Amino acid sequence: KSIVILVSGRGSNMEAIVRAAIPGARIAAVISNRPDAQGLQFAAGRGIPTAVVDHRHYPDRAAFDAALAEVIEGHGADLVVLAGFMRVLTDDFVRRFEGRLLNIHPSLLPSFPGLHTHRRALEAGVRVHGATVHFVTPALDCGPVVIQAVVPVLPDDDEERLAARVLAEEHRIYPQAVRWFVEGRLQLEGGHRMRVRGEG
Numbered sequence: 001k002s003i004v005i006l007v008s009g010r011g012s013n014m015e016a017i018v019r020a021a022i023p024g025a026r027i028a029a030v031i032s033n034r035p036d037a038q039g040l041q042f043a044a045g046r047g048i049p050t051a052v053v054d055h056r057h058y059p060d061r062a063a064f065d066a067a068l069a070e071v072i073e074g075h076g077a078d079l080v081v082l083a084g085f086m087r088v089l090t091d092d093f094v095r096r097f098e099g100r101l102l103n104i105h106p107s108l109l110p111s112f113p114g115l116h117t118h119r120r121a122l123e124a125g126v127r128v129h130g131a132t133v134h135f136v137t138p139a140l141d142c143g144p145v146v147i148q149a150v151v152p153v154l155p156d157d158d159e160e161r162l163a164a165r166v167l168a169e170e171h172r173i174y175p176q177a178v179r180w181f182v183e184g185r186l187q188l189e190g191g192h193r194m195r196v197r198g199e200g
């Protein structure tokens with residue numbers, strides 16, 4: 001299966017997926033909307049094709065997404081993995097890749113969709129927090145959940161410590177979700193449901 005990973009910055013989730021060396025998965029390309037994304041250097045160093053589709057060069061979201069979709073399709077993607085990709089995608093884009101588009105979000109969805117999830121979790125006083133891998137559907141951060149990881153919120157936590165604890169789990173669950181997809185075990189059932197086949 002060919003996998004295209006989209007990043008905007010650090011790319012540590014992309015790195016975790018690449019390092020997982022998932023049998024049957026070929027990382028076809030790493031694409032960034034920002035030319036200075038750190039993740040691009042790691043990918044290039046691994047001999048993975050990289051591309052930049054700079055959103056600032058397009059008049060609107062629709063034009064950017066259309067260009068992005070072309071580059072992705074050019075790599076023959078069976079699966080598109082959003083890994084810290086910080087652009088909201090249009091409904092047209094999402095529908096085009098429906099069922100083969102995954103995202104990771106740093107909270108236990110449906111709690112804390114959107115930005116600054118760790119700060120908001122601390123402010124809310126929740127005792128557990130975490131990360132979610134989900135299929136992307138047109139509503140932001142709302143698609144069917146594939147896998148979640150839970151971490152405790154500890155008394156002395158600040159945003160940075162909590163983020164680091166969550167990130168370590170992201171690096172575990174995202175490769176797992178991609179592995180399931182590649183094994184043909186993830187099935188989007190329409191509406192809000194999905195199924196992981198062959199689990200215990």
Ligand code: GRF
Pocket residue numbers: 007008009010011012013014083084085104105106167170
């Ligand atoms: C991760 O916390 C991810 O969940 C969020 O943005 C961060 C990206 O980190 N969407 P990285 O670029 O994968 O290191």
